[in-house]
Amino acid sequence: MIQLFYSPGTACLAPHFLLEELGIAYELVLIDTAKQQHQEATYLKLNPKGKIPFLIDGDLHLSESAAICLYLAEKYADAKQSSHFNPAVGTTERARLYQWMFYLSNTLQAELLSYFYPERLSNDEATAVQVKAHAEQRVAEMLRYIDTQLNITPGTYLLGQELSCADLFLFMLCRWTRGMTKPAREYPHLKPYLQKLFDRPSIRNSLAQEGISAPYY
Ligand SMILES: N[C@@H](CCC(=O)N[C@@H](CS)C(=O)NCC(=O)O)C(=O)O
Structure with a gap:
């Protein structure tokens, strides 16, 4: 198994x-x-x-x-x-799936790691505080970009009408912003998008199985 x-x-x-x-x-x-x-x-x-x-x-x-x-x-x-979840190789959908998965994992996720672990980037405490603040600003820029994309893409999800693993990945990353000054759930298009994802049994069951309680995102 x-x-x-x-x-x-x-x-x-x-x-x-x-x-x-x-x-x-x-x-x-x-x-x-x-x-x-x-x-x-x-x-x-x-x-x-x-x-x-x-x-x-x-x-x-x-x-x-x-x-x-x-x-x-x-x-x-x-x-x-x-x-x-598996658009055919060589199609527009597959290309856009790759685009989102790479953007989310090597850009937004990487920046979130700087936000959570600033001490890994500097031995100096005051500098680490600055690193964290800068990371939060850059995450905010990325969330604004994603929010705009959700608005201009026809349909509910990142690829349009169909749910993809990029949406599941984005929900995970947005959850990590819940302690920020402006969390993902406060952006106008991310707000209903995240609510819709959170309503899925897959997400609720996984959070429950991992023992995670509110606030969920
Ligand atoms: N790029 C890796 C990152 C993995 C990663 O950093 N995982 C964190 C938890 S979110 C971890 O294992 N942290 C423990 C540590 O860094 O000591 C992935 O996406 O799987």
């Missing part, structure tokens, strides 16, 4: 939402980062990066949240009558 190694609320959420959406049998394996379990030898042997999430599917050992999502969609979506 597929195993998803998770720590509540971390980058495991997007693959977790997708496993629920696809209705695949899977087992959740808790690696609690708050207890430093991701640095224990048994876990490092599996995933030398020492990061969450991590997926085992048969012989495949896979890290990187976005890569796990794309892999699950490619391998299972069609068989699970959820082919909207």
Whole structure:
């Protein structure tokens, strides 16, 4: 059976939402980062990066949240009558899916890491405070961009009418902004979009399984 190694609320959420959406049998394996379990030898042997999430599917050992999502969609979506998660290679939809997954993972997610871990970028406490403030400003610029895109794209989701793993990934990242001065849920087009995603059983079930309580995003 597929195993998803998770720590509540971390980058495991997007693959977790997708496993629920696809209705695949899977087992959740808790690696609690708050207890430093991701640095224990048994876990490092599996995933030398020492990061969450991590997926085992048969012989495949896979890290990187976005890569796990794309892999699950490619391998299972069609068989699970959820082919909207797996647009055909070479189509406009597939290109736009890649565009969003790369933007979200290497731009917004990366900036959020600077926001949450500014001390990794400077030994100096005052500088770390500045790094965090600058990261929050840049995240705000990105949220404004995403909000505008949601407005000009016909349909409810990032790709238009069809839900994709980019939406699940974006919900995860927007949840991480809930403590910011202007969280994602306060942008005019992100607000109904996030509410609609939050109404999906896949998202509610995953949050409940990870023991996450309100505020959810
Ligand atoms: N690019 C990786 C980032 C993974 C990552 O940094 N995960 C965090 C949790 S969100 C983690 O493992 N943090 C523990 C640490 O950095 O010590 C991905 O998207 O999977």
